[in-house]
Amino acid sequence: MDARFLGIPELAEAPSVAVVVDVMRAFTVAAWAFAQGAEKIVLAGSPDEALALKARHPRWLALKDGPPAPGFDAVNSPGLLRSVDLEGRTVVQKTTAGTVGALAVKEASLVLCAGFVVAEATARLLRTRARDGVTFVVTGEDGQADEDLACAQYIALRAGGAVTDATGFLDRAGRSRAAYELEHGVRQGVHPDDIALCLELDRFPFAMVATPEDSLMVLRPHAVPPPADGASL
Known part of the structure; x- marks a missing residue:
C-alpha cells in the first residue's frame, strides 16, 4: 500500500483516502465516546461553533x-469520559489538532479518524477500501508528533499485510512530547490514566468514519469484523 505521512500544513489538496491520527487524545476520546454509547460525534471548527451547535441542540454534549x-x-x-453515560447522545468535539485535521481533509472520498485503540479495525477497513494509496494526517506538532506518526506507520504496515509487532511503536508514543506533557501537568483537563488509555492497542473493534452530513463533518463508528477464517491481515 502506498502511504504518505503529512502534517496538516502540508495538505495542499484533498487526498482520496485520509486517515487522521490523533493519539493523545482526540480520537482516543472519540472511540471512548462511542464505547459509552454516543450515536455520533460532530467535529467542530472552533469553540464558538461547538457552543453554537449545542445552543441549537440542547441535548448535545460539547467537549474541548x-x-x-x-x-x-x-x-x-479518555480517563474522565469513560465514566460518562452517552447512550444515544450526540457529542460535539473541538480539539487543537485532531478535529482540525479531519476538517482539513473533509473533501476526501474516505476519511478515517484513528488512534492505537482502533488501529486494527482501521487497517482492515483500509485493506478493503484503499486501492490507490492513503494519506495519513499526522495532526500533532505540525506533523512532527511522534505518537501520531508511530500510530500512522503501524496502521500503514498492518493495512499492507505486514505481521508487525506493535511494541516499538507504542514505546515511541509513550516517550513522546505529548505523553510527557500529559504526565507532568503541562496540559490541563487530564486524568492520571489518560496515557495508558491512549496506548491500549485495539481496545475497540470498530473504525471511525467521518462524512459530511447537513454541512457538518460527522464521525460515526464503523464495525469491522475479523476475517472469516480468523487469520490476521
Missing part, C-alpha cells in the same frame, strides 16, 4: 481540550 470551560460539558480526556 484544555481545562473545563463555561458551556462545555466535558474535556478531552
Whole structure:
C-alpha cells in the first residue's frame, strides 16, 4: 500500500483516502465516546461553533481540550469520559489538532479518524477500501508528533499485510512530547490514566468514519469484523 505521512500544513489538496491520527487524545476520546454509547460525534471548527451547535441542540454534549470551560460539558480526556453515560447522545468535539485535521481533509472520498485503540479495525477497513494509496494526517506538532506518526506507520504496515509487532511503536508514543506533557501537568483537563488509555492497542473493534452530513463533518463508528477464517491481515 502506498502511504504518505503529512502534517496538516502540508495538505495542499484533498487526498482520496485520509486517515487522521490523533493519539493523545482526540480520537482516543472519540472511540471512548462511542464505547459509552454516543450515536455520533460532530467535529467542530472552533469553540464558538461547538457552543453554537449545542445552543441549537440542547441535548448535545460539547467537549474541548484544555481545562473545563463555561458551556462545555466535558474535556478531552479518555480517563474522565469513560465514566460518562452517552447512550444515544450526540457529542460535539473541538480539539487543537485532531478535529482540525479531519476538517482539513473533509473533501476526501474516505476519511478515517484513528488512534492505537482502533488501529486494527482501521487497517482492515483500509485493506478493503484503499486501492490507490492513503494519506495519513499526522495532526500533532505540525506533523512532527511522534505518537501520531508511530500510530500512522503501524496502521500503514498492518493495512499492507505486514505481521508487525506493535511494541516499538507504542514505546515511541509513550516517550513522546505529548505523553510527557500529559504526565507532568503541562496540559490541563487530564486524568492520571489518560496515557495508558491512549496506548491500549485495539481496545475497540470498530473504525471511525467521518462524512459530511447537513454541512457538518460527522464521525460515526464503523464495525469491522475479523476475517472469516480468523487469520490476521
